[in-house]
Amino acid sequence: MSDEDAIAAVTKTLSGLILGALADVSGAGVDTKPLNELANGTRDKLVNIYLFQADVDGALRNADRLDLAPGETGDQPFPLVLHYLITPFVRHDPDLDAHRLLARAVRVLHGNAVLQRGELAAFAPESNVAKQLDRIRITWQPFGEKDIYSLWSAFQTPYRMSVAYEVSAVLIDSHRAPTAPVPVLKRGRNDEGPGVLAGVPLGLPALTAAVPPNNQPAVRLGEQVSLRGGGLSAQSAEVRLSHPLLPAPVVVPVAPGALTDNEARFIVGATGVPAGLWSVGLALTRQVIEGGVVRPIVAVTNEVPLAVAPRITHLPADVPQATDGSAVIDLTYTPAALPGQPVLLVFDGQAVPPDPPGTGAPRPADNPRFTVPHATKGRHLVRLRVAGVDSLLIDRSGARPSFDPTQSVTVI
Structure with missing residues (x-):
């Protein structure tokens, strides 16, 4: 995460990148003055980077910390979105030379849309912002006529050509250390909790996946599919393939010997099965004895997706x-x-x-x-x-x- 020097570190990194882009412009520099103080500086050519607003990133405001293991707790970092105004200033030629400076600044920010950790560490070694897990991104911020009027009116200074960028997210970490409890080996007698056993409850048949051959993402006509699940034992079974464009399911009998308690294998027919995404289920016929009479019952499983490829x-x-x-x-x-x-x-x-x-x-x-x-x-x-x-x-x-x-x- 980042410390309290993170905001200044980001500003210094942006200044360093833009200053490097102005290396071929004699006497040009970078400053971070308020807009009403541009004309009071000592440089005749500069690009000014002014942090005019800081917002909270709503998507990350309640996000968990990325450096916490399961079971650990800690204060969430405070995610900041920094809004910068980039203004070129040329004292004696406020038009074309200023436009050239602006183009160099825009080009270097476009080429560094994600601030690299090495850049952050080089320009601002006093901060650990380079070590935060989330990357810091630079994004063009549209600036409307009302925004321009409000901002420059607040500084009571003549308007100069400017562009705006937002930099996010800068995560300000809390000083309070996270808690990392020792793992629990055994629940106490009075807090045992329910016993849980993975499996199909009450022996009901259920499917978990339809697996094409050779770990392919789809099956082709004439190839074998493995339906995997649990509780599939039965005297006989048939596969029911359902397609949204067909009025009735395609029924494929499961061959003897191709059905176990955990798997049913069948071959996709050569006709009547168009390509696309299907739903496949099993109808299992079992023998039950009621009142000394043996009669068959049919149990139907859930359906799982199956892709049929051309x-x-x-x-x-x-x-x-x-x-x-x-x-x-x-x-x-x-x-x-x-x-x-x-x-x-x-x-x-x-x-x-x-x-x-x-x-x-x-x-x-x-x-x-x-x-x-x-x-x-x-x-x-x-x-x-x-x-x-x-x-x-x-x-x-x-x-x-x-x-x-x-x-x-x-x-x-």
């Missing part, structure tokens, strides 16, 4: 670059997007929508055409995004992850 089935290895620098990519994929599902081609880091329906001959949903602008020559990685889920660009089946070589094109 698979690019054909992608040209080489595409020519047009005279305007664009490249046209035709591809096919499965499963085809449902009406209303957005489709994008991610070309390296550029998202490209498919060509409009009126461009060229009508095309099926699983065979879109993309015109990539500014496609530079060379090899590019591509992904197909359907309803927010990307085709699997990274192959994680080996010892190390690698890019899928089939999901790249070369612009020639």
